[in-house]
Structure formats: structure tokens, C-alpha cells
Amino acid sequence: MTDEELMEEFVKANNSFLPSVYKEIVKKENGNLLVSPLSAQTILALTFSGCRGETAEELRIAVHFPDDPAKIQSAVKAVLSNLKTKEGCKLCIANKMYVTKGVPLQNEFQEIVKEVYFADSENIDFTKKVEAAEIMNSWVEKETENKISNLIDSRLLNELTRIVLINTLYFKGDWKDKFHLAHTKKMNFYKTPNETVEVDAMSNKRIEFFSICISEELNAKVLKLPIHGDASMMFVLPNERDGLAELENKIDKVFSSCEFSEELVSIFLPKFKIEYQIDFKAVLENLGVQAMFSEEDADLSGIAGEKGELLVDAVLQKTFIDVSEEGVEAAAATFAVIRIPMSGYATPPVPFIADHPFIFYIKVDDVVIFAGRVTEPHY
CATH class of the missing domain: 3.30.497.10 (Antithrombin, subunit I, domain 2)
Known part of the structure; x- marks a missing residue:
């Protein structure tokens, strides 16, 4: 082979x-x-x-x-x-x-x-x-x-x-497109629909084109942020604030390939x-x-x-x-x-506001090297 x-x-x-x-x-x-x-x-x-x-x-x-x-x-x-x-x-x-x-x-x-x-x-x-x-x-x-x-x-x-x-x-x-420190601001993150914590959220002040998938099957948006060296980090954000459990029930499909399109995206992403x-x-x-x-x-x-x-x-x-x-x-x-033994489609700009629990993973040449979830960002 x-x-x-x-x-x-x-x-x-x-x-x-x-x-x-x-x-x-x-x-x-x-x-x-x-x-x-x-x-x-x-x-x-x-x-x-x-x-x-x-x-x-x-x-x-x-x-x-x-x-x-x-x-x-x-x-x-x-x-x-x-x-x-x-x-x-x-x-x-x-x-x-x-x-x-x-x-x-x-x-x-x-x-x-x-x-x-x-x-x-x-x-x-x-x-x-x-x-x-x-x-x-x-x-x-x-x-x-x-x-x-x-x-x-x-x-x-x-x-x-x-x-x-x-x-x-x-x-x-x-990141191929770095977030400017000056654009990082405080944001409420919903640990549950009724409980929030304040976090530092990175944002792209200038709305730019990013690869995004609006997935009806997952009831989520998947944002792909390119990293230098044939790498990328995916953020899988449920549409509902309490949608993580539903998303994890479809985990077999979360890490599979998604139909991405280039869209103008407004990003708010917590540091963690x-x-x-x-x-x-x-x-x-x-x-x-x-x-x-x-x-x-x-x-x-x-x-x-x-x-x-x-x-x-x-x-x-x-x-x-x-x-x-x-x-x-x-x-x-x-x-x-x-x-030894002992004995989708969206009209621009698409908002990607990660203000509630989400899944992420990092790929290098299609190999997932890290994956996880954020239920409460700490930094």
C-alpha cells in the first residue's frame, strides 16, 4: 500500500x-x-x-x-x-x-x-x-x-x-488569522440556560470569510479555524444553549466530515x-x-x-x-x-457566538490529534 x-x-x-x-x-x-x-x-x-x-x-x-x-x-x-x-x-x-x-x-x-x-x-x-x-x-x-x-x-x-x-x-x-488582543471582551457564558459565568471572549472585529457548516442533522454550527501547517481547529456549537447532550448523542457524526462553505462570520469564542x-x-x-x-x-x-x-x-x-x-x-x-502477574446554507454574516457548551477538535492532515468539550471556560 x-x-x-x-x-x-x-x-x-x-x-x-x-x-x-x-x-x-x-x-x-x-x-x-x-x-x-x-x-x-x-x-x-x-x-x-x-x-x-x-x-x-x-x-x-x-x-x-x-x-x-x-x-x-x-x-x-x-x-x-x-x-x-x-x-x-x-x-x-x-x-x-x-x-x-x-x-x-x-x-x-x-x-x-x-x-x-x-x-x-x-x-x-x-x-x-x-x-x-x-x-x-x-x-x-x-x-x-x-x-x-x-x-x-x-x-x-x-x-x-x-x-x-x-x-x-x-x-x-x-491561527492563520489571529485574534487581536484589543478585541477580546467580557461575555456571559451559559453553563446552563439559567446559569452564567463571565469569560474572556476573542472576537474578529473585522468580519471575514471562514469555513462554516450549518448542520441540520447535528442541529449545530461547525466553525473551522485554520492553523498554520495543514492544521485546523473545529468548534461544534449546538444551536440551543442546552443542546450539548443532544449533540453528544450523535457523537459518531460530530467528528466526521462536514459540508463547509465560505461565509462571512462574526466570531465570539471564549479563551480556555x-x-x-x-x-x-x-x-x-x-x-x-x-x-x-x-x-x-x-x-x-x-x-x-x-x-x-x-x-x-x-x-x-x-x-x-x-x-x-x-x-x-x-x-x-x-x-x-x-x-508480571501476582498470581447547510446561511446568509452572511453568520454569527458564531460560543456562549454555551460546545465540542472542539484539532486535525492535522485529517488525523484528529485532540478532541474535547468546554462546559465552563477557564483561563
């Missing part, structure tokens, strides 16, 4: 995995949220390459990967290679494997780690829990421009820990920052991934040893985003701990 076809395979998986993850998160989360499907897919694809049998199949189905391990590795390599070469925005993707000295890693897995994920390996003593966590956290901070800190809690490590796989993703891009943490183990279990975490059923023999000698203990993700007049800064880090 060509790189372009492989990219399409990955985008297809990305577009299916994100809604399923989003649905699981909102079952327990009422407030702002932020997830990086790309960071999660990358670390799970790396873990998948060491899974065998039922363990591999459950994970493959949950992450919507194609039914061919070689195709998955080629698609990941094509995507990571392509995204690393983006000009105009800063997009840094890094992977790392920390491993207990003496673990007999399979040669094929070591090769995949290096050749597909461009990852370094480093020996570490997990029995020195605090020191090991500090070493790994300091690498994550460096790779995410200090936006993600304390990713790994030392309490997750012990003498049974054998491997920790980490992916970091850092993105910084300027979100820091978020996701227990991906719980999400994956709800999506049918059981064997990987089970002492009886886990088969990670593609990484090291025989079936039953390794299992995945934890999968966590931390994310950060800052949306302001200049542009967008976002970061994510996901890690997996592997241990």
Missing part, C-alpha cells in the same frame, strides 16, 4: 476510535474534557504489536485497527513520519520504552519499537519507585515543553513492574485552558478489552516471555490545551505499565 492509502487506514481507525472513547468518558464526566486519540492510538498500537491471540484481537477491535498487524505497523509509521515533517506548526511526537534490566525482549518487538515508533529504550530500576517515576516524568516534561507533569505516580510502580511504554504529543500552532487525566484502562475494559489486564488470559509473549508472564497493569493519559488569541498549544502523554 502507498503511504497515502496507509494514512487513510489510520484516519479511518482514528475517526471510529474517538467517538467510542468520547462516549465512555462522558458517562462519568460532566465538566470540561480533553483527550488525544492519536496519543492513545500510538501507545496502544505499540502494545498491540507485542500481544498475541485473544489479547491482540480484543485490543485490535476496540481501537478499530485493520485485521493485519503488518498493515497497522506500516500505517502508524506512515502517520508518525508524515506528522513529524509538518512545517508551519510545532508538532512533536515522541515514544519511549523503559525496561527492567535483564528482561529478555523479543528481537522483533525491539525492532518495531525502534523502526516504527522511532523510540529509544532505557534500562531502569522500578524497585526504586520514586527515582524511576522522577526519571520518566522528567522525560515527559521535556518532550511536552513542561505542559504535562507528574504523569506517572510512583505508587503504580513496584518490584513486579517490567516495562513502561510512553507516548508524548506536543502541538503548538498559530483545560488540564485533564483519563484512566484509559477503565475505558478500554468498557470497550471489551479484558484479556490484556487479566493474570489468567494476558498474552504479551510478543514482547517477552511466554503467555501469562506479562500483563498490562495501567493505561493513563494526561492532556493540556491552551486556546488564546495567538493560537493553540496542546500536549498529551499516554503510558502503559506492563508487569
Whole structure:
């Protein structure tokens, strides 16, 4: 397959995995949220390459990967290679494997780690829990421009820990049409139809043409703000102030392509920052991934040893985003701990006034790298 076809395979998986993850998160989360499907897919694809049998199949189905391990590795390599070469925005993707000295890693897995994920390996003593966590956290901070800190809690490590796989993703891009600081003003944001908070809202004083989709199906407007470097940020604003729940019921369609048209748009968009943490183990279990975490059923023999000698203990993700007049800064880090068992149409200008809860996502070359929602903007 060509790189372009492989990219399409990955985008297809990305577009299916994100809604399923989003649905699981909102079952327990009422407030702002932020997830990086790309960071999660990358670390799970790396873990998948060491899974065998039922363990591999459950994970493959949950992450919507194609039914061919070689195709998955080629698609990941094509995507990571392509995204690393983006000009105009800063997009840094890094992977790392920390491993207990003496673990007999399979040669094929070591090769995949290096050749597909461009990852370094480093020996570490997990029995020195605090020191090991500090070493790994300091690498994550460096790779995410200090936006993600304390990713790994030392309490997750012990003498049974054998491997920790980490992916970091850092993105910084300027709007192609920046918002002027002088035009930022106070605006009431409706957390509910009857409850407001005052926020700083960016606005385009000069009405300009933007890509916008008036979607009857979603009962929402979708605004596309271009970012330098083949990137863009989408804002999906329900037509009703209390329309977020209805929109989230159609989440499978929210992230799919929309029929955009160029219209004159008057924008009022709140500045916001979100820091978020996701227990991906719980999400994956709800999506049918059981064997990987089970002492009886886990088969990670593609990484090291025989079936039953390794299992995945934890999968966590931390994310950060800052949306302001200049542009967008976002970061994510996901890690997996592997241990041994214990036993439309509009007449111009179109108003886009984001004064109530909305969904957003960032795309680079059709790959969604971040997605989330704002129920109350904080800055």
C-alpha cells in the first residue's frame, strides 16, 4: 500500500476510535474534557504489536485497527513520519520504552519499537519507585515543553513492574488569522440556560470569510479555524444553549466530515485552558478489552516471555490545551505499565457566538490529534 492509502487506514481507525472513547468518558464526566486519540492510538498500537491471540484481537477491535498487524505497523509509521515533517506548526511526537534490566525482549518487538515508533529504550530500576517515576516524568516534561507533569505516580510502580511504554504529543500552532488582543471582551457564558459565568471572549472585529457548516442533522454550527501547517481547529456549537447532550448523542457524526462553505462570520469564542487525566484502562475494559489486564488470559509473549508472564497493569493519559488569541498549544502523554502477574446554507454574516457548551477538535492532515468539550471556560 502507498503511504497515502496507509494514512487513510489510520484516519479511518482514528475517526471510529474517538467517538467510542468520547462516549465512555462522558458517562462519568460532566465538566470540561480533553483527550488525544492519536496519543492513545500510538501507545496502544505499540502494545498491540507485542500481544498475541485473544489479547491482540480484543485490543485490535476496540481501537478499530485493520485485521493485519503488518498493515497497522506500516500505517502508524506512515502517520508518525508524515506528522513529524509538518512545517508551519510545532508538532512533536515522541515514544519511549523503559525496561527492567535483564528482561529478555523479543528481537522483533525491539525492532518495531525502534523502526516504527522511532523510540529509544532505557534500562531502569522500578524497585526504586520514586527515582524511576522522577526519571520518566522528567522525560515527559521535556518532550511536552513542561505542559504535562507528574504523569506517572510512583505508587503504580513496584518490584513486579517490567516495562513502561510512553507516548508524548506536543502541538503548538498559530491561527492563520489571529485574534487581536484589543478585541477580546467580557461575555456571559451559559453553563446552563439559567446559569452564567463571565469569560474572556476573542472576537474578529473585522468580519471575514471562514469555513462554516450549518448542520441540520447535528442541529449545530461547525466553525473551522485554520492553523498554520495543514492544521485546523473545529468548534461544534449546538444551536440551543442546552443542546450539548443532544449533540453528544450523535457523537459518531460530530467528528466526521462536514459540508463547509465560505461565509462571512462574526466570531465570539471564549479563551480556555483545560488540564485533564483519563484512566484509559477503565475505558478500554468498557470497550471489551479484558484479556490484556487479566493474570489468567494476558498474552504479551510478543514482547517477552511466554503467555501469562506479562500483563498490562495501567493505561493513563494526561492532556493540556491552551486556546488564546495567538493560537493553540496542546500536549498529551499516554503510558502503559506492563508487569508480571501476582498470581447547510446561511446568509452572511453568520454569527458564531460560543456562549454555551460546545465540542472542539484539532486535525492535522485529517488525523484528529485532540478532541474535547468546554462546559465552563477557564483561563
